[in-house]
Amino acid sequence: MGYSKDLLVNKTILITGAGKGIGRACALLASSLGAKVIAVARTQSDLDSLVEADAHIVGWPVDVNSAEFFLKVTELETIDGLINNVGINRVAPMSEQSDDNIDSVIDMNIRSMYKVTKALLPALSKSNSASIVNMSSQMGFVGSPGRTLYCMSKHAVEGLTKSLAVEIAEQGIRVNSVAPTFVETPMTKPMLEDEAFRDFVFGMIPMKKLASTGDVANACMFLLSNLSQMITGSSIKIDGGWTAQ
Template sequence: MAALDGKTALVTGAGRGIGRATALALAQAGARVIAVARTQADLDELAREGAGRIEPLAADVRDEAFLARIEAMEDLDILVNNAGGNRPKLMVDVDDETLDWMIDLNIRSVYRVARAAARAMGAGGVIVNMSSQMGHVGSPKRTVYCMTKHAVEGLTKAMAVELAPRGIRVVSVAPTFVVTPMTQDMFEDPEFKRFVYDMVPLGELPAPEDIAQSILFLVSPGARFVTGDSLRVDGGWTAR
């Protein structure tokens, strides 16, 4: 029997990168996975790889209809609240449109999706909020991103305390830089690439599958007493 047999998982931002790897890992562990992204083609490809366990759902996590659909679910066991984004800029160059976009996507939508899931879940449910090592430290050109991920860490702690009496666990995952479609352009800058690798004591970066395996542990029975905490999958960056 697979660890997640009989469980239903919802993964946002599942079209590419960490979300895609997570959807596949959960499906391989036996879960029925509802994979959410805005691009249908990405979802169709993911579903083909999911061996019949992945249901594609093209939606924007900020849409009211999507939130209502979560609240109406009667069998939701796992939420991987993964959708988010970044626009790196020096603080003095951050315009209000960028500020509002990142707060809306990285904080407001994360909160609203988590709230909808909490309304739908019963005892045994698990919510994983996607954070970042930047939710624990600071870094140049990431004032807004760090602010939003620190907010995710605070939300995770408060949700964990509030939902514990209902038997729902809430955790966060805080990766270092992962080479994904969202970050690959950054690594074309030799200076930035050198800075990142110099900050990671392990001397390499994780693949999306490494983050997915960490999430798989957190939603598994083996983590039944882990709540309100952040798993830093950062190769030692924040240990410095």
């Protein structure tokens, strides 16, 4: 079971952080549904692997915070979808967080999302059905020990999503977020190898299982497609019930 293979036909979708994990899953699924996918990642080998898996995907080996990226963006005349997927985490009590950690999380999780979206608005405004999907987290709705930086950044993502959705609705651009619980990706795998932490996570998820990258990608495709044409300023929580408690 799955979406129609022409769900995203004639749509051009740009995905940041597309080299691994959720971003990679989104790129592969969007392409399989007919979209022209521009996959952005810093690591050339990750993009090579992605293009090897699907030759229709166009890889941009560039940092989203670089001048090179923003120059390439200006060359895009029209774009129909954007998945803001770049993000990092720095886990530690607030008393132990360094200034470098604070700056890194703010720069990558908030500032880059804001700047990438702003740069792509002219191209998005030329689409007949543009959609922006911001990668949030269940931590954009709750708090958790050792995650003051991450929770702060993801609450900011939710605020940006709602405000921008209202601001640009009349331009025909929708803005939503997806908010996953823990997903076993290269970023989270080391954390989940800690038995005590894994027990904590499963204890907080009523469904007693992690989300998969496919679960998150499916939600992103729904929000990118015309199936969700009256949904904006919302978040799809893919959390197995964590935030319902």
